Amino acid sequence: MGSVDIVIRSHAKDFAWLRHCLAGVRRWCTGFRDVVVVVPRRCEHRLARYGIEADRIVLCSDYADDYLGQQVTKTLADTFTDADFIAHLDSDCVVRRPLTPADLVDDAGRPRLLYTPGEHFRRGAPWQAATERFLGRPVTCDYMRRQPLVYPRWIYPDLREHAVRRHGVELAEYIMAQPPLGFSEFNAMGAYAHERHRDAFAWTVHPSSTYDETWTRVFWSWSGITPAVEHELRVLGRAAARTEDKDAFADP
Template identity: 40%
Template sequence: MDCGIFIRTYYKDCERLEFTLRSIRKFCSGFSGVTVACPENSIDLVSAVTKSTGFDSPILCNHLSNDFIGQQITKLNADKYCKYDYICHIDSDCIFVRETNPSDLFLEGRPLMLMAPYNYFYGARHNVPWQTITSKFVGRQVDYEFMRRFPLTYPRQMYIDLRDHFHNFHNYEINEVWKHIWGDYFSEFNLMGAFSFYSDSKYHSFSDVTINGVPEVIVKQYCLVSSRDDRTISASDRDEIERILTA
């Protein structure tokens, strides 16, 4: 199976990226490769990390003044930066925590996509600001949230079809999505998940975690939304990660 890992990062995440790449080295097998992408202002520092961990040099990607949105646009175009048939996304605040190969990411021949109904989050009084903007871009009411847990894997053709949808439905390109959002209220993975779910094409196998439960954890993510701009690693997190990577 031609499935590779894609990471979009930047200079503030270099320490975290090193842990991510070490976890891939320790736990991952059977993947076609690892592609790291970063903007030009990060290339020197990120290159030092990929070299020290034994991975290929990073690939240059787009950059916006608001790079929180810029990095999401990179991911929406991940197929342009790598050649894998299936692209497995993780962020550089994530580490693999157990032995993993591509078959662990699939169900019934398609990538597994976890989801949960938005009503579940509203009922639990959680803030879920992505529903309205995702519905706007997909062009219909979206009833499910699709960013339940990393890693997130998509077939190559889906990126192409999603960009075609944007061009045909909205009359603008997906790279211009930043012009049509309010602040930072955008979620690339929710957009891709919703497009897949409501499409006639069978890109994924879907599982509602409120019905079927959550499978065994493959990747642990350390940064929460509240700490998005603070990329330092706490002493307790660093100790935990080191224990995982050296066990």
């Protein structure tokens, strides 16, 4: 299969979420080579305050608009790790059950990706228009269907080359020139892979507009950690602790 790293691009404003995300990774994820946390340089001094620890912490550029900046960083993920496959996990996602690289990459070395056909979502969603503008063709499916999202390292430079060929600028420059919600990194990657490298991936239709939360509970960081969310995070933590206790007393 090759090496698989979990890469989490975060920011100081999401470090409270990141603590829960990393706790879920420690509880449930096995077989991955490294957990790599990538944060802007200006956030480095706040890592210790939140007790953020990972196998590797990498500093990336600071961006005036970090919503677009974090998308730039993800399209450069192959420059932060030399892993054969990169499993992207967002700070506001908490792994909730055992997860291994074999869940993300099949025996033939193909990343497992979900997609949802157009009839399951509203036409004209911002991500759809943004992806069509970037690729220069109609896009009929949504490719951000679950976390983590895993891609082979070779697709990142391939996607960056597409930006130069079609738009005449580096991908980072293209992304930062977009309006708010004007780019969707994983829809761009998914749609590009589906069109150009379909046989290199294992595709599964997800016939629903809702996220597949088989492996992770997907929160929305912009809503903040409300009392209800905090309660749910505690429940997830207790459930994991109970599982660990049962394993500790299981017969060998």
